[in-house]
Amino acid sequence: MANLANTNDDERVDEVEPHSLHEKVYLQLRTAISSGKFASGETVTIRGLAELLGTSPMPVREAVRRLVQDRSLEMLPNRTMRVPPMSQARFDELADVRANVEGYAAFRAAERISDRNFAAIRSINDRMGVAIREGDVPGVISTNREFHFAIYSAADSDVLLSVIENLWQQSGPYLAALLHALSNAPNALPTVGFGHHFELIVALDARDAEVSRKAMMDDILTAAQWYRQNVLFDTDVEGKKTELKDAVR
Amino acid sequence: MANLANTNDDERVDEVEPHSLHEKVYLQLRTAISSGKFASGETVTIRGLAELLGTSPMPVREAVRRLVQDRSLEMLPNRTMRVPPMSQARFDELADVRANVEGYAAFRAAERISDRNFAAIRSINDRMGVAIREGDVPGVISTNREFHFAIYSAADSDVLLSVIENLWQQSGPYLAALLHALSNAPNALPTVGFGHHFELIVALDARDAEVSRKAMMDDILTAAQWYRQNVLFDTDVEGKKTELKDAVR
DNA sequence: CAAACCAATTTGTGATCACAAATGAGATCG
DNA sequence: CGATCTCATTTGTGATCACAAATTGGTTTG
Numbered sequence: 001m002a003n004l005a006n007t008n009d010d011e012r013v014d015e016v017e018p019h020s021l022h023e024k025v026y027l028q029l030r031t032a033i034s035s036g037k038f039a040s041g042e043t044v045t046i047r048g049l050a051e052l053l054g055t056s057p058m059p060v061r062e063a064v065r066r067l068v069q070d071r072s073l074e075m076l077p078n079r080t081m082r083v084p085p086m087s088q089a090r091f092d093e094l095a096d097v098r099a100n101v102e103g104y105a106a107f108r109a110a111e112r113i114s115d116r117n118f119a120a121i122r123s124i125n126d127r128m129g130v131a132i133r134e135g136d137v138p139g140v141i142s143t144n145r146e147f148h149f150a151i152y153s154a155a156d157s158d159v160l161l162s163v164i165e166n167l168w169q170q171s172g173p174y175l176a177a178l179l180h181a182l183s184n185a186p187n188a189l190p191t192v193g194f195g196h197h198f199e200l201i202v203a204l205d206a207r208d209a210e211v212s213r214k215a216m217m218d219d220i221l222t223a224a225q226w227y228r229q230n231v232l233f234d235t236d237v238e239g240k241k242t243e244l245k246d247a248v249r
Numbered sequence: 250m251a252n253l254a255n256t257n258d259d260e261r262v263d264e265v266e267p268h269s270l271h272e273k274v275y276l277q278l279r280t281a282i283s284s285g286k287f288a289s290g291e292t293v294t295i296r297g298l299a300e301l302l303g304t305s306p307m308p309v310r311e312a313v314r315r316l317v318q319d320r321s322l323e324m325l326p327n328r329t330m331r332v333p334p335m336s337q338a339r340f341d342e343l344a345d346v347r348a349n350v351e352g353y354a355a356f357r358a359a360e361r362i363s364d365r366n367f368a369a370i371r372s373i374n375d376r377m378g379v380a381i382r383e384g385d386v387p388g389v390i391s392t393n394r395e396f397h398f399a400i401y402s403a404a405d406s407d408v409l410l411s412v413i414e415n416l417w418q419q420s421g422p423y424l425a426a427l428l429h430a431l432s433n434a435p436n437a438l439p440t441v442g443f444g445h446h447f448e449l450i451v452a453l454d455a456r457d458a459e460v461s462r463k464a465m466m467d468d469i470l471t472a473a474q475w476y477r478q479n480v481l482f483d484t485d486v487e488g489k490k491t492e493l494k495d496a497v498r
Numbered sequence: 499c500a501a502a503c504c505a506a507t508t509t510g511t512g513a514t515c516a517c518a519a520a521t522g523a524g525a526t527c528g
Numbered sequence: 529c530g531a532t533c534t535c536a537t538t539t540g541t542g543a544t545c546a547c548a549a550a551t552t553g554g555t556t557t558g
Contacts, residue, residue, distance in 0.1 A: 020541065022314075045509065056543050061510085065271075065311050069318040071411065079510055079550065093408040097353075101412075104349040159342040159419065162320060163350075163412055170408065269511065294539065305513050310540085328520060328540055 022059035025049075026066055033072050033083060034172020036180075041085035044073070070166050086173055088233055094171050095224035099217040102148070102164055106200065106216035108155035110209040118204060121150045125197055132193050135186050140193045141179050147197065151204070151216075174227070181231045192226050195219040271308035274298075275315055282321050282332060283421020285429075290334035293322070319415050335422055337477075343420050344473035348466045351397070351413055355449065355465035357404035359458040367453055370399045374446050381442050384435050389442045390428050396446065400453070400465075423476070430480045441475050444468035 018024050029049065032038060046064060050057040064081065067073040074084045084090070113121075124147045131139030145168075152164050168175075182189060196219040203211035267273050278298065281287060295313060299306040313330065316322040323333045333339070362370075373396045380388035394417075401413050417424075431438060445468040452460035 022541080047509075057510095058542050058544090062311060062314050062541090065314050066318045069315045071408075081510095090408070093406045096357075097406065097409050097412065100353040101350060104346075108345075157342045157346065159320075159339070159416075160346050163346065163415070166412070166415075167408075271511080296539075306540095307512050307514090311511095330540095 020059075021055060022062040025053055025055060025059045026063035028053065029060075029063055029067060030072060030169065033067070034169055034175065036173050036176025038083045038173075040173055041082055043080050043082040045081070071170050072172070083173070084170075086177070086233055088228075091174055091224070091227070091233070094167065094174070095220060098164075098167050098171065099220040099224075101160070101167065102152065102220060103213040103217040105152045105155040105157075105160055105164060106204075107209045107213040108157065108160070109151045110204050110207050110212040112156050113151075113154040113204060113207070117150070117154050121147065121154075121204065122201055124150055125201060128193065128197070132189050135189065137179055137183050137186075137189070140182070140189060141175065144193060151200075174231075177231050178223075178227055181227075185230065188226065188230070192223055195223055269308075270304060271311040274302055274304065274308045275312035277302065278309075278312055278316055279321060279418065282316070283418055283424070285422050285425025287332045287422075289422055290331055292329050292331040294330070320419050321421070332422070333419075335426070340423055340473070340476070343416065343423070344469060347413075347416050347420065348469040348473075350409070350416065351401065351469060352462040352466040354401045354404040354406075354409055354413060355453075356458045356462040357406065357409070358400045359453050359456050359461040361405050362400075362403040362453060362456070366399070366403050370396065370403070370453065371450055373399055374450060377442065377446070381438050384438065386428055386432050386435075386438070389431070389438060390424065393442060400449075426480050427472075427476055430476075434479065437475065437479070441472055444472055 018027060038044070044064075046057050046060050049064070050060045053060065064073060068075050068081070071084065074082050076082065124143060128140060128143035128147060131143055149164075152161055155161070178192075182192060196215045200212060200215040200219060203215050267276060287293070293313075295306050295309050298313070299309045302309065313322060317324050317330070320333065323331050325331065373392060377389060377392035377396060380392055398413075401410055404410070427441075431441065445464045449461060449464040449468060452464050
């Protein structure tokens with residue numbers, strides 16, 4: 001019964017890493033867009049991105065198709081693609097929808113979260129506290145993301161989670177601008193960063209769904225409020241080609 | 250100043266119709282999936298669909314990529330694609346998320362709707378009443394969709410609207426099953442169909458956002474409840490190749 | 499000097515070919 | 529007779545070519 005020819009595979013390295021090139025390209029472009037490596041309103045071309053990433057146009061074509069699908073890219077009628085321009089109206093829409101959807105996710109999470117997961121969330125928040133004290137802005141942004149998505153995962157709904165991931169992706173360029181703004185205003189870090197995290201933790205600990213929803217909404221809306229007051233919507237349409245080539249493989 | 254060589258274009262027929270083949274294929278497959286033309290869990294191949302639609306695999310490849318992106322298709326790790334199998338859990342998730350998101354859309358709509366748009370919504374509901382009295386099940390389904398999306402459009406948020414469209418797309422196969430079930434239970438048509446439409450209309454007329462939200466949530470949740478009680482989740486995994494070729498062009 | 503024309507380039511798009519991985523059926527072995 | 533191996537087929541994937549539409553830059557014209 002033991003033939004060790006084809007069953008034993010020692011290589012389980014590629015468990016998580018994407019295998020197909022278009023997947024890799026998609027992930028690269030996705031993080032590039034959501035981290036602000038492309039200017040708002042900047043136009044891109046398939047061949048251009050392909051050369052930038054050192055691949056043929058083929059994988060880029062498929063990746064771009066997906067990015068357009070989740071509104072990370074925009075396809076204008078006249079055969080040109082661009083990063084959706086940031087605007088006050090779009091920002092407001094995203095903030096409001098996020099507050100509602102992610103508030104609901106917090107609601108669900110409070111109903112279902114395990115003690116173990118709750119402890120993990122509390123510990124993420126502690127790490128975020130360290131980042132705030134050290135003025136580590138990128139650290140704050142990333143732990144904040146961890147914190148939020150730990151809660152959303154606890155809501156235990158694939159459908160809901162994918163909706164939220166899509167909303168965050170669309171908010172990516174705004175987040176990048178927020179990061180930049182916070183670097184120049186370190187004293188705002190605790191307010192904007194922590195937001196209503198403590199209320200959220202207390203509510204989750206008490207498994208109080210309605211209060212959790214409220215805390216999550218407040219967290220999102222107050223951050224958006226600060227953003228509106230301190231980050232201007234510059235209509236940067238061109239320039240900023242930015243580096244990206246990294247390493248496709 | 251008047252050179253009539255290239256500026257006068259009398260043909261504005263293709264205003265709304267898609268120009269690219271992959272767009273056409275995408276729309277075809279999308280409606281095919283959401284109208285239940287593919288069985289739940291049925292596996293599909295790029296080349297297979299291409300032959301079915303009479304095109305090369307190329308446009309199908311791009312269309313399928315988009316369908317996977319919005320979860321209308323599922324990509325299994327082992328290089329096979331399938332229609333996401335219907336399940337009780339997935340249905341519950343979709344119903345709950347829909348109730349929350351679309352409830353919020355009704356909330357926003359109540360705050361912003363114009364008299365003109367409200368009149369249009371009321372008239373759509375009247376047409377739906379006719380369809381119900383005549384026992385026209387497909388008519389009920391389609392006017393119901395019109396009714397809901399007229400409200401969601403009044404919410405005036407592209408971000409929100411696209412999220413909702415995505416949720417409806419994912420619910421497509423369930424809706425198809427609902428249609429089939431209702432055809433055998435015509436007496437349930439008024440209850441399931443109209444649901445809480447009248448309360449919704451009254452609330453919208455009064456511009457009462459909170460009551461509108463509640464009515465929309467009730468409408469969705471009671472329909473889901475009826476579905477759970479009367480439609481069984483048959484695990485039909487194969488067969489049912491179904492016609493589709495229609496006309497790509 | 500500015501507006502209009504024109505040609506060369508760039509663009510998305512569709513089709514086809516090549517290839518490696520996965521599948522499935524047929525043969526072989528125990 | 530059942531499990532295993534093997535080989536032909538099918539599959540997604542990447543690259544390349546061809547083409548029409550659109551853009552762009554240069555030139556010409558008034």
